[in-house]
Amino acid sequence: MEKKCIGIDIGGTTVKIGIFETDGSLLEKWEVPTRKEEQGKYILPDVAASILEKLSQMGIQKEDVAGAGMGVPGPVLPDGYVEVCVNLGWRDMNPQEELGRLLGGIPVSSGNDANVAALGEMWQGGGKGYRDIVMVTLGTGVGGGVIINESIVAGRHGLGGEIGHIHVRDEEKEHCNCGGMGCLEQVASATGIAREARRTMAKEERPSAMRKFGDQITAKDVLDCAKAGDAMALEVMETVGRFLGLALSQIALTVDPEAFVIGGGVSKAGQFLIDIIEKYYKRYTAISQNTGILTLAKLGNDAGIYGAARLMLG
Amino acid sequence: MEKKCIGIDIGGTTVKIGIFETDGSLLEKWEVPTRKEEQGKYILPDVAASILEKLSQMGIQKEDVAGAGMGVPGPVLPDGYVEVCVNLGWRDMNPQEELGRLLGGIPVSSGNDANVAALGEMWQGGGKGYRDIVMVTLGTGVGGGVIINESIVAGRHGLGGEIGHIHVRDEEKEHCNCGGMGCLEQVASATGIAREARRTMAKEERPSAMRKFGDQITAKDVLDCAKAGDAMALEVMETVGRFLGLALSQIALTVDPEAFVIGGGVSKAGQFLIDIIEKYYKRYTAISQNTGILTLAKLGNDAGIYGAARLMLG
Numbered sequence: 101m102e103k104k105c106i107g108i109d110i111g112g113t114t115v116k117i118g119i120f121e122t123d124g125s126l127l128e129k130w131e132v133p134t135r136k137e138e139q140g141k142y143i144l145p146d147v148a149a150s151i152l153e154k155l156s157q158m159g160i161q162k163e164d165v166a167g168a169g170m171g172v173p174g175p176v177l178p179d180g181y182v183e184v185c186v187n188l189g190w191r192d193m194n195p196q197e198e199l200g201r202l203l204g205g206i207p208v209s210s211g212n213d214a215n216v217a218a219l220g221e222m223w224q225g226g227g228k229g230y231r232d233i234v235m236v237t238l239g240t241g242v243g244g245g246v247i248i249n250e251s252i253v254a255g256r257h258g259l260g261g262e263i264g265h266i267h268v269r270d271e272e273k274e275h276c277n278c279g280g281m282g283c284l285e286q287v288a289s290a291t292g293i294a295r296e297a298r299r300t301m302a303k304e305e306r307p308s309a310m311r312k313f314g315d316q317i318t319a320k321d322v323l324d325c326a327k328a329g330d331a332m333a334l335e336v337m338e339t340v341g342r343f344l345g346l347a348l349s350q351i352a353l354t355v356d357p358e359a360f361v362i363g364g365g366v367s368k369a370g371q372f373l374i375d376i377i378e379k380y381y382k383r384y385t386a387i388s389q390n391t392g393i394l395t396l397a398k399l400g401n402d403a404g405i406y407g408a409a410r411l412m413l414g
Numbered sequence: 415m416e417k418k419c420i421g422i423d424i425g426g427t428t429v430k431i432g433i434f435e436t437d438g439s440l441l442e443k444w445e446v447p448t449r450k451e452e453q454g455k456y457i458l459p460d461v462a463a464s465i466l467e468k469l470s471q472m473g474i475q476k477e478d479v480a481g482a483g484m485g486v487p488g489p490v491l492p493d494g495y496v497e498v499c500v501n502l503g504w505r506d507m508n509p510q511e512e513l514g515r516l517l518g519g520i521p522v523s524s525g526n527d528a529n530v531a532a533l534g535e536m537w538q539g540g541g542k543g544y545r546d547i548v549m550v551t552l553g554t555g556v557g558g559g560v561i562i563n564e565s566i567v568a569g570r571h572g573l574g575g576e577i578g579h580i581h582v583r584d585e586e587k588e589h590c591n592c593g594g595m596g597c598l599e600q601v602a603s604a605t606g607i608a609r610e611a612r613r614t615m616a617k618e619e620r621p622s623a624m625r626k627f628g629d630q631i632t633a634k635d636v637l638d639c640a641k642a643g644d645a646m647a648l649e650v651m652e653t654v655g656r657f658l659g660l661a662l663s664q665i666a667l668t669v670d671p672e673a674f675v676i677g678g679g680v681s682k683a684g685q686f687l688i689d690i691i692e693k694y695y696k697r698y699t700a701i702s703q704n705t706g707i708l709t710l711a712k713l714g715n716d717a718g719i720y721g722a723a724r725l726m727l728g
Binding site: 232234246248253254255256257258259260261262263265266267270276278279280281346347349350351352353354355356357358383384385386387388390391392 | 568
């Protein structure tokens with residue numbers, strides 16, 4: 101039997117699990133709830149039990165499993181150790197060792213969820229066909245993952261791909277969650293885009309289609325107004341695109357990937373968003389016309405299970 | 415006989431060559447002039463002849479040479495191809511293949527000189543003992559090299575480690591050589607520091623120890639004045655350190671190296687310079703107290719031959 105690999109994406113609400121062929125075909129995917137009570141001590145046993153049951157149903161022997169990869173929503177040290185994972189209640193443990201034990205010896209590897217999702221997009225998503233990509237996830241926050249030579253660059257302190265906290269904006273006066281000020285996330289996340297729109301509406305008196313949403317405006321509203329040609333919404337998106345383009349150029353001049361893969365809820369705005377980012381990305385990468393392309397992510401919420409499974413293929 | 419490896423650093427004036435043990439001990443080093451006439455067609459034959467003669471003098475057989483690495487002052491594509499190397503007159507050639515032929519089959523590998531120097535500093539210099547470093551060379555320009563897992567991240571378009579062209583300064587109104595505006599190199603190279611000092615002197619009327627140098631002031635003069643406590647020189651260096659610290663934090667949040675190794679002529683200012691950079695680097699990397707250290711390069715002009723030799727050790 102062809103070997104299978106398992107991808108596990110541990111989120112704060114549910115754990116997504118997938119069983120894959122080594123060529124990247126998804127055979128089966130399902131979810132289990134994330135039980136966070138008692139410092140998340142039930143999470144891994146739940147996952148293991150669910151996987152063992154599914155393997156049994158599918159008639160897959162342990163020997164036919166190349167391994168199980170796992171994305172964890174927090175920093176993971178090179179040996180799999182997790183000092184603290186606020187979202188799950190975990191502290192000072194090695195989930196990859198523990199899950200390996202619970203799965204009766206199936207090899208387990210793990211990584212930070214944003215990095216693992218980037219690996220998934222490289223394998224079967226927007227970065228398919230490339231070996232070096234940087235993923236940028238524009239969601240509630242801004243996450244990232246750097247893949248060089250088909251491997252995650254996790255960094256020696258778990259900060260690899262933490263591009264949401266790149267400082268881009270000197271004039272920002274509010275603090276970011278990280279303690280810094282002027283982080284990319286503060287302007288380019290869904291939250292950041294909505295805030296930028298609220299600030300712009302408050303600062304100016306011009307009419308704008310955005311005003312009907314008032315303080316409840318979302319990033320999607322801003323993008324919809326911008327696409328419809330609203331001048332103020334376009335200005336907000338130019339600001340967002342300028343800082344994103346700046347950060348991508350800085351990354352390009354550091355690791356020079358073949359492609360930047362843009363994902364997360366905000367990326368549903370599609371090519372319209374890519375075009376705004378690209379204008380500034382090109383401007384700030386004046387040294388060369390020949391730089392990594394900008395493209396859209398394709399796997400959505402499944403990127404994590406794809407990347408986790410891909411972890412096991414070396 | 416223990417295998418040897420050869421490191422070659424091709425500069426615009428001289429070619430530096432070294433013969434090393436595989437443990438990094440330098441057995442012999444020497445230079446040959448870089449003959450740039452006729453599109454640099456004599457450079458590689460000169461290098462090959464000089465190496466073959468030296469090996470013969472030292473009683474080293476070709477079979478005892480693991481290989482020869484070469485640093486080239488320009489972009490090198492992954493297969494060793496050089497589209498154009500302005501400094502040498504080379505165009506559309508593969509110097510690594512050509513040198514291999516001239517050396518009668520000794521394996522040859524090559525890379526961009528700044529990247530190769532970074533590898534040298536990782537191997538036997540300021541980054542010794544680390545596997546992931548970023549080198550920052552503050553010379554006439556600002557160069558860089560990114561090393562992850564003991565390998566150069568050259569990038570898919572040769573832009574890996576081109577950190578001198580990271581945009582850091584919006585208020586800059588002059589163009590950089592690269593065509594951009596506000597590049598790190600414009601403020602943090604030796605040339606940039608001197609220019610910043612001239613601008614500051616012109617803008618302000620305060621007395622300063624820098625004024626006696628007038629328009630001939632050098633980066634070393636600025637640093638000497640700053641070390642001696644001159645207020646205006648200190649302000650200039652705070653500006654320089656702020657932009658350097660910003661760029662290093664952006665790099666840390668992308669690849670998270672264990673160490674940044676600071677080299678080049680400007681780095682002769684030593685710990686004084688490191689301290690200024692570090693203040694801002696920490697400020698802009700607020701997300702974690704635990705980030706790559708800043709340290710000084712150690713190999714000076716020999717970094718290139720060390721790194722070139724190290725290329726051959728995989």
